[in-house]
Amino acid sequence: MSLKLYNSLTRTKEEFKPAKKGRVGIYVCGPTVYGHAHLGHAKSYVSFDVLTRYLRYLGYDVTYVQNITDVGHLTDDADEGEDKIATAAKKEKKHPMALAEFYTRSYFEDMDALNCIRPDISPRASGHIIEQIELVKILLEKGFAYEVNGSVYFDVSKFKDYGKLSGRNIEEMRAGARVKPSPDKRNPVDFALWKKAEPNHIMQWPSPWGPGYPGWHLECSVMAMKYLGKTIDIHGGGLENQFPHHECEIAQSEAANGVPFARYWLHNNMVTVDGQKMGKSLNNFITLKQAFSGSHERLTKSYSPLAVRQLILNSHYRSPLDFSDAALFAAQSGYEKITETVKAVRKRAETTGKDKADEKITEQLEQLREKFEVAMNDDLNTSVALSVVFEMVRLANGLLGGANTTAETFSAVDDLFSKLGGDVLGIIKGEYGNLTNASDIQRYELAISGLVELRNKARREKNFAISDEIRKILGSAGIVLEDKPDGTTWRFR
Numbered sequence: 001m002s003l004k005l006y007n008s009l010t011r012t013k014e015e016f017k018p019a020k021k022g023r024v025g026i027y028v029c030g031p032t033v034y035g036h037a038h039l040g041h042a043k044s045y046v047s048f049d050v051l052t053r054y055l056r057y058l059g060y061d062v063t064y065v066q067n068i069t070d071v072g073h074l075t076d077d078a079d080e081g082e083d084k085i086a087t088a089a090k091k092e093k094k095h096p097m098a099l100a101e102f103y104t105r106s107y108f109e110d111m112d113a114l115n116c117i118r119p120d121i122s123p124r125a126s127g128h129i130i131e132q133i134e135l136v137k138i139l140l141e142k143g144f145a146y147e148v149n150g151s152v153y154f155d156v157s158k159f160k161d162y163g164k165l166s167g168r169n170i171e172e173m174r175a176g177a178r179v180k181p182s183p184d185k186r187n188p189v190d191f192a193l194w195k196k197a198e199p200n201h202i203m204q205w206p207s208p209w210g211p212g213y214p215g216w217h218l219e220c221s222v223m224a225m226k227y228l229g230k231t232i233d234i235h236g237g238g239l240e241n242q243f244p245h246h247e248c249e250i251a252q253s254e255a256a257n258g259v260p261f262a263r264y265w266l267h268n269n270m271v272t273v274d275g276q277k278m279g280k281s282l283n284n285f286i287t288l289k290q291a292f293s294g295s296h297e298r299l300t301k302s303y304s305p306l307a308v309r310q311l312i313l314n315s316h317y318r319s320p321l322d323f324s325d326a327a328l329f330a331a332q333s334g335y336e337k338i339t340e341t342v343k344a345v346r347k348r349a350e351t352t353g354k355d356k357a358d359e360k361i362t363e364q365l366e367q368l369r370e371k372f373e374v375a376m377n378d379d380l381n382t383s384v385a386l387s388v389v390f391e392m393v394r395l396a397n398g399l400l401g402g403a404n405t406t407a408e409t410f411s412a413v414d415d416l417f418s419k420l421g422g423d424v425l426g427i428i429k430g431e432y433g434n435l436t437n438a439s440d441i442q443r444y445e446l447a448i449s450g451l452v453e454l455r456n457k458a459r460r461e462k463n464f465a466i467s468d469e470i471r472k473i474l475g476s477a478g479i480v481l482e483d484k485p486d487g488t489t490w491r492f493r
Contacts, residue, residue, distance in 0.1 A: 001377045003058065005234075006318060008242065008265040009165055013379055018233045019263065024060045025228035026052060027262075029220055029237035029245065030122070032069040033103035034088035037110045038285040039308070039323060040238075040271045040278045046309055046426075047268040047317035047380075048236045049116040053424050054376050065227045066119035067220060068107075070100035071126045071203045071213055083213070086203060096203050097126070109480065110288040113305035113491070115426045121227050125219040129205045132214040132222045135256055136193045136207075144255040148184040150196030150210040156189045159251045165265060166243035191248050193218050217248035221261070225253065235262035239269050240277070268317045273298075278323065286323070289482065293489040299325050306427050307332035313382040313425055334390070335427060341393045342417050342428055344400050349410035357408035361399070365416050368392055372420050382425065389421045448479060452488055455481075 003016045018024045028048045031041055045066075052064045070085060089096040108118070136152050139145040144158050156162045156170060163169060173189045192215040197204035204211045224232055230253075237246060246265065253261035271278040278285050286296045294302030311331035315321040368388055375384035396413050399405045421428035455470040471481055474490070482489050 001374055003054075003377045004379055005264055005266060006379045008267050009262075014264070016264065018060070019231065022059070022061055024055050024062045024234065025232045026055075026062060026064045026234045026236065027220070027224040027228055027232050028064070028066045028119075028235075029241055030067040030069060030119075031103075031107055032084055033100045033107060034085045035103060036287040036289055037107050038278065038287045039291060040285065041107075042110075042114060042288055042308060043271045043312050043317075043321055044238050044268045045111060045116055046114060046312045048266075049114075049426065050313070050317075050382060050424065051234075051236070051266070051380060052117060053426060054380065057419070057424050063121070063228065064117075064119045065121045065123065065224065067223045068100075068104055068122055068124045069216065069219065070097070070104070070124050071219075083201075083203060086201070089202075100126075106289075110305075113288070113292060114309050115306060115429075117426075123223045123227065125214065125223070126203070128219065128222050128226065129214065131226055132218050133194070133207050135218065135222055135252070138256045139193065139252060142255065144252070145193055146186065147209050150212060151182075151184055151192060152194040152209055153185055153190045154193055154248070154252055154255075155186060156191070156251065157187060159255050161254070162189075162251050163247065165247050165250055168243060168247070191215065191217060191244065193252065217245055218252065220245070221249045221253045224249075224261075225257075230257045230261075231259050232262050234264045234266060236266040236268070239267045242267055266317075269320045272320050272322045275322065289489070289491060291328070292491040295489050300329070303328055303332050304335060306429075307335040310335045310386070310427050313386050313427070316383055317380055338389060338393055338421065338427065339432070341396050341400075342414070342421075343432055345396050345410050345414050345417065346432075348400065348405070349407050349414055351407075355406040355408060357406060357412045361395075361405075361409050362412055364395060365392075365412055368395075369416060369420065372424075376424065385420070385425065389417070389425065389427075392417060392420075448474065448490055452481065452490055456488060 004013045005016050006012070007014050026048070028045075031037060048064075048066075052062055055062050071083065083096070085096050085100055089099040092099060094102070111118070136145065139154065140147065140152065143155075145152050145154050163173070170189055194207060194209060194212050194214060196210060197212045201211075201213070204213050224235065235246070235249075242265075250261050273284045273286075276282065276284060286298060288305070288308065290296040291299065291303050291308055292305055294300070307328065308331070311328055312321065314327075314331065368391055371391075372385050372388040375381040375388065378384075392413070396417075399409065399413065417428055418430065422430060451470055451474060455467050458464070458466040458470070474481060480491050482491075
């Protein structure tokens with residue numbers, strides 16, 4: 001069975017065939033870095049991490065591009081309001097670029113903790129201003145855009161396929177417009193390619209139309225095409241970005257180049273809280289740092305980052321994930337069960353006498369591998385794929401209860417755990433430390449908390465030498481401390 005993916009553009013599952021045999025280019029819309037990443041971000045980036053991992057498991061040479069939006073994303077997600085980063089920078093009394101760098105580092109810390117493979121390329125929007133200006137010039141020359149008072153807009157009426165991704169009709173969009181459009185626009189549905197900057201706007205660049213900054217949609221088109229070409233294999237992102245962001249990307253890219261922009265469009269669904277979308281604008285979000293440390297009022301304890309990852313894998317990427325502490329608690333229990341079994345299997349593989357692997361067991365493992373691949377080939381059905389890993393856990397525990405299983409048999413089990421649960425799903429580590437059970441982990445956490453309290457005492461007494469030394473010791477053990485107004489929290493790097 002070949003890999004089939006649900007293409008949002010055609011609204012059907014299609015057999016995946018890259019433009020170049022054996023090579024795949026993926027572009028995923030990255031975060032707008034004005035705050036810490038939350039569980040909604042995790043849903044998206046874990047989903048596309050699994051896609052990338054599985055394509056590599058199948059033998060493809062994958063180039064994964066995921067941008068960082070550090071300018072141009074306005075507060076109403078279209079063409080009105082203030083820049084989200086500039087607004088947050090005012091509140092935190094930081095330069096916008098200082099704020100963007102701080103939250104970019106925070107984002108990658110959280111993605112590393114979730115065991116998301118770093119993108120091959122992580123371009124910044126602010127680092128591609130020249131290319132964005134050049135694309136605007138092309139659209140003006142071809143008659144798809146117009147300039148008014150220092151701003152440049154895309155004329156949607158000139159692009160006949162506008163709405164093909166979201167299924168929206170231009171006339172219906174005009175009638176249903178909720179935000180009063182800029183008087184500079186010819187039509188309410190036209191969108192900004194370049195925005196005029198007022199004199200006090202910090203984030204601005206010179207252009208042929210005067211000082212300004214790029215439109216949010218323009219940035220992704222430019223970065224995707226620069227690194228992956230005029231037509232890319234897969235474009236991914238959150239369902240909430242399907243319109244207007246991705247629709248506008250298609251319009252400007254295809255108008256400029258005259259070829260399809262992306263061959264497959266994949267959209268992950270959202271995380272909800274009590275049935276409502278989790279998001280910063282609704283102030284109902286839980287940051288990943290809060291989930292890892294258990295420092296949110298909705299949480300009863302701290303959770304392993306890989307338990308958070310497992311919770312996400314329990315749902316299909318195109319299905320909503322309704323968050324609850326109980327669901328995360330269950331994911332943590334399941335993650336610990338898998339982890340303990342893998343550790344025990346590896347221990348037996350090292351200590352049991354050497355002999356040939358059991359053919360009956362290797363046949364069962366092959367059947368489980370095939371079942372796993374059937375699930376993943378069906379539009380990345382990670383919930384079924386995860387159930388296969390639990391079938392392996394039951395098989396392994398049965399072997400662990402016996403005395404005659406060979407080391408080679410346990411090695412074969414471990415190898416499949418590593419490939420399916422590790423290489424593809426990303427919930428099984430290549431190596432584990434010496435913590436072998438829940439009580440050990442609890443004692444380890446108590447020891448860390450004790451050191452954190454000693455450091456807090458040293459800080460209160462202004463003994464900063466001891467405070468810094470404790471931070472250094474914990475840092476060498478992979479523990480990150482975060483000092484906040486209401487106290488210090490810690491998490492694994």
